[in-house]
Amino acid sequence: MKFFVDTADVAEIRELSESGLVDGVTTNPSLIAKAGRDFVEVVAEICAIVDGPVSAEVTATEADGMVQEGRKLAAIADNVTVKVPLTMEGLKACRSLVQSGIQVNVTLCFSANQALLAAKAGATFVSPFIGRIDDTGLDGMELIEEIRQIYDNYEFDTEVLAASIRTVNHVKLAALAGADIATVPPATIRQLVKHPLTDKGLEAFLADWHKTGQTIL
Ligand code: E4P
16 A cells, blocks of 8 residues: 655655655645645645655636646646546546646545546546545445445556545555555654554563663674
8 A cells, every 4th residue: 555645744744755655745725725835836845855646736626727727737747646626627627637648636536436437537546535524424434445346346547545534543444445545644644653562562672681781783
């Protein structure tokens, strides 16, 4: 499973990418607003840090406008992936951008049928929003399972990018359900490595080691 970082915070991306665990980045207009910086400048900086796909979202609502914005965003760097919403206009823009060789992430996916359409439009990635479905009282992970099954049934190449991840359990369940990628907020990525028994075990090993009076180097 690939990990994308779900943030537009360049400092966080730089720090996490040093772990070697970061395969890409996703941003959205809300994350750009939170970063409080120029959109194009931020995307360019992120693309210089991370080799993998960096999603940058269009804000036009008509296909033509999305395509124009998408081309501008794609020109920032070779690893920009243009993000379009899962609307009919977004699907038209997706088809057009993909045909011109630009990678597209179709976002705001909340149903298996929407994901089916994204794959038929040639999307490079589809982003089902797990956490936002959970917020409505339903189980977001069921959507990942359904999309995985449908894409496998028809051998679609579109990658399933589990998004709106809120917890470490979301990451585990998305991996079990066969998501190709999880885009994870920085704080949740850091939590993935933690386990109280690891900390306790390490403390005990080191205490016993010090009793030996030895050093390795
Ligand atoms: C990623 O592509 C999405 O924009 C993001 O995961 C949305 O997460 P949220 O529902 O926590 O805002």
